[in-house]
Amino acid sequence: MKLLPRSLRSQITTAVAVLVAVVVALAGLVIVARIDHRDRADVDRQLAARAEKVHQDADKLLGQGDHTGDDDQRDDDYGGLLAGSQSLVRLITDGHITAQRGETPPVPLPIPTRDGYTTIEADGQTWRSLTQPLNPAGDRLEVLQDIDPIERRLADNTTIVAAVTLTAALTAAAGVWLLTRLLLQPLQRLRTGALTISANTTGPHLPAVTRPQEVADLSRALTGMLDQLRTSMESTRRFTADAGHELRTPLTSLGVTIETLQRNPHLPEPQRTRALETMSAEHQRIATLLTGLQALARGDAHALPDRTSVDLAELVTEATAHAARRHPAITYRLAAAESAMAQGWPAGLRLAVDNLLDNAALHGHPGGTVDVRLTTADDTARITVGDDGPGIPPELRQTMKERFTRGPRPRSTGSGLGLALVEQQAHLHHGTLHLGAAPTGGLQATFTVPTAPPCPPGHE
Incomplete structure (x- = not known):
């Protein structure tokens, strides 16, 4: 939305300020409403009490008639009681006021048309009225109370709530603005570090952040x-x-x-x-x-598919059969392969085994023999391929795993990538490649990978 500020700091500050304003305003209005309700309930109870008292001495009020002078109000029993209390008592007969005692309003108040509680507005003044039947003759009694003080209290409380809400929102905004500066410093560090990164692979890294x-x-x-x-x-x-x-x-x-x-x-x-x-x-x-x-x-780029369960015995058997067809002059002797499962990439494992078999055929004795064996021990599967060629001196075996590296006296043309590919696949499958001497005098390569139970159907 376009109305939202762009920075995260401003958005957090605005959101917290609005939330605080809403919470404080709602809480304040609830309190004000409760106070106002209590005040008005008190007025209604007072009106009911006064109406009951007037009922007890209704004949006295009827006998005294209508008095509007200040002296009469002070001398009158009800005038003395009601004067100064912002209250008014009226007797109504046939729609006309026959008696009235208390604080006389500046303008005549309308005569109620029904019994019960009502609120009356007259000349900017608010009155609360309670009308009750007085006697079987049809006379009615009305007791009124000026509630302008309650209205002013409500307005004052509402103003206070508005002021408190504004103050709380501004205070929260200022506090959040300062706190977010501290809390967002890790993000700022990441941003600064990201700006320094370029296409240079040896360039700086992102700063380490531990909190939050x-x-x-x-x-x-x-x-x-x-x-x-x-x-x-x-x-x-x-x-x-x-x-x-x-x-x-x-x-x-x-x-x-x-x-x-x-x-x-x-x-x-x-x-x-x-x-x-x-x-x-x-x-x-x-x-x-x-x-x-x-x-x-x-x-190198780890552009690899998901791992699946691979039957190593089946893979080695099939790879050996294909190698024998590629190199018909070489005799491949596959020992009884033990059952073994591994989690990995079938194409990668097959590539490693194929390279070991081709490497043994190319660098072994012409028309010679290649021994292939699959064994398991301690949750590990070992694929061993040995030839009868000249082998590799111990001091050169580690170097031969590097790319484009060939022996001192190569017996065939090759790219020098065979053992490098096997070494890479061993690393990707959390295994190892070991080069040693074969019993027949040539090179023996041992490709080791961890074994794993087969995946259940549908969970590969």
């Missing part, structure tokens, strides 16, 4: 969001840099081969065949490299 709880939660949420954005941005930058660096060589080689074919349309068939094979190999290298980089980038 709501602002602390907001600070943690914003910090987590910024961390994710920085991670995603860093992943994008790293992907761009890695892709540019690694694709330069195969693209250059591919371009040279294409240029050679273009300049030599009549190239002998053997050389042409070798050139095409080279181009096909470079294309496959580029495709494999991009696939690996994309997988790494998604993992």
Whole structure:
């Protein structure tokens, strides 16, 4: 709404001031109404008491007739009682006043048309009237009381309530304005910190806020969001840099081969065949490299689907069968896989197992054997893949987990991303990747992930 102030501090101050004004005004009006009701009830009780007294001596009032002089009022029994009390007693016969005692109003008061309590306005003066039958002859008795003091008291009390309401609202507004300055300081700190943040991933972070709880939660949420954005941005930058660096060589080689074919349309068939094979190999290298980089980038950015229950035994069995078809010259020996379930991403776990199986086939002995085993112990599943190749020296095993790292004497062309992808998936699944020596002398990679009970249907 356009009527609301823009700043949170002003909105809080306005809201509290209005709330205080409404509460104080309602409370004050209720009190004033109760006081006014009590005063008017007292007047009605007084009128009833006076009417009863006059009933007892009605003959005396009838005998004295109508007296309007001050001396008569002072000498008269009822005049002496009623004079100065702002009260008036009238006897009414056939619609005419036959007797009157008390404070005579400046203007004649109208004759009541019915019995009971009524309020009469005359010449700016307010009277409360009680009319009752006096005798069977049809005479009526009217007792009146000037209630202008009550009306003035009501007006004065209402004025006091209005003044108190205004004072309370202004005082509350001033107090809230000062308090919100202190309470909103954490938000101001967050705002100041946010203004200093730029696209630079090494830039400052949001200030840590511990109180109040709501602002602390907001600070943690914003910090987590910024961390994710920085991670995603860093992943994008790293992907761009890695892709540019690694694709330069195969693209250059591919371009040279294409240029050679273009300049030599009549190239002998053997050389042409070798050139095409080279181009096909470079294309496959580029495709494999991009696939690996994309997988790494998604993992770095945590762009992952929801976790589900994964049957590791089924996954390892299927992955081994597919690896045997990809590498027909290699013998894959899968030990009896134990039953194991894990919470994670099936595609990520399959990617890790596939890379371990391909890595063992490419770097093991030509036509050799790869041993695959799935075991469980202490709520942990271990997928072990061992080859019979030259292995990796102990001092280089940790380095081989880094991206674009290849051994000192590589036996096959590769992107150097295989073990890096496995290491990433191990981290994302709260597991580990350990490189050691296989019993056959080659490399043994152990991929470890926590096990979990299977999710019930419909709860994945």
